[in-house]
Amino acid sequence: MLRLDGVSRRFGDRQVLHEVSFDVTAGRMTGFVGANGAGKTTSMRIIMGVLAPDAGEVTWQGERLTRAVRRRIGYMPEERGLYPKMSVRDQLDYLGRLHGLGRDAVRRNAEELIERLSLGERAGDPVEQLSLGNQQRAQIAAALIHDPDILVLDEPFSGLDPIAVDTVVDVLRERTRRGVPVLFSSHQLDVVERLCDDLVIIAGGRIRAAGGRAELRAGHALPRYALTVDGDAGWLRDEPGVQLVDLDGAHAVFELAPDADDQRVLAAALSRGPVRAFGPVTPSLAEIFREVAR
Numbered sequence: 001m002l003r004l005d006g007v008s009r010r011f012g013d014r015q016v017l018h019e020v021s022f023d024v025t026a027g028r029m030t031g032f033v034g035a036n037g038a039g040k041t042t043s044m045r046i047i048m049g050v051l052a053p054d055a056g057e058v059t060w061q062g063e064r065l066t067r068a069v070r071r072r073i074g075y076m077p078e079e080r081g082l083y084p085k086m087s088v089r090d091q092l093d094y095l096g097r098l099h100g101l102g103r104d105a106v107r108r109n110a111e112e113l114i115e116r117l118s119l120g121e122r123a124g125d126p127v128e129q130l131s132l133g134n135q136q137r138a139q140i141a142a143a144l145i146h147d148p149d150i151l152v153l154d155e156p157f158s159g160l161d162p163i164a165v166d167t168v169v170d171v172l173r174e175r176t177r178r179g180v181p182v183l184f185s186s187h188q189l190d191v192v193e194r195l196c197d198d199l200v201i202i203a204g205g206r207i208r209a210a211g212g213r214a215e216l217r218a219g220h221a222l223p224r225y226a227l228t229v230d231g232d233a234g235w236l237r238d239e240p241g242v243q244l245v246d247l248d249g250a251h252a253v254f255e256l257a258p259d260a261d262d263q264r265v266l267a268a269a270l271s272r273g274p275v276r277a278f279g280p281v282t283p284s285l286a287e288i289f290r291e292v293a294r
């Protein structure tokens, strides 16, 4: 397990990270989400040792990260970092060798990644001549070339079309199945919703929520219900224990106080006319994010 424990960092007089702590567990995809400037890239740079924390530490299997462990991390930096004039294949070859892999192993890994990431036709072209989406795939191949033990990926899905997202997801899932912990940042909450096992939400340099996706979705709000009636559902406003979340004519989403009874609300709705739909709803990740990252 990769662990950040009380990591703080300031730039000048600006505190950018406030005692950031979270775990990235083996075999799980951990989505790291937050608005622009929330502190995701800074946290990842600290994991990689590109930046030093002012306080706190990063550990792997309980030990403070060493250079040797960091060499076993596959990192996709925000600023990217492939050589524009070098071909994808040469680049992978160079990076693999730099990480100490033998010629055959590098070649095998490179061909597999090129194929899996559908880069075959472009693998001989200089990176600068590839579309942005293909450059992004090449970046992912570069992060994976040395069969890393840990993956730290800064916005790996930005600029990818939905099919490419699926391709990359498959490749990453394969790594988690082998037990690799994967930390990835993303602005695309729909992708995170689909992909992550665990979620870390950061806002203003503070962790606002962290844990299993299902757990967060289930536990982060009061029980929520959706009701659809024939007329206007505005009367819900005056129902005891009901807190309206959204009202759109005949359709309402509301939260219920812990001591309130959902069947009483249903009975109240039926006493006013037909009820078309009634039931509990789970908040989406986007809703949780808006709630906790305010």
Ligand SMILES: Nc1ncnc2c1ncn2[C@@H]1O[C@H](COP(=O)(O)OP(=O)(O)OP(=O)(O)O)[C@@H](O)[C@H]1O
Pocket: 011, 016, 034, 035, 036, 037, 038, 039, 040, 041, 042, 043, 078
């Ligand atoms: N080298 C630096 N010097 C000064 N301030 C910095 C530096 N690096 C980052 N910051 C500031 O730290 C804060 C956090 O930035 P960071 O890049 O970690 O956020 P982020 O969550 O990755 O955002 P984004 O999604 O926009 O990439 C920002 O306010 C940023 O301006």
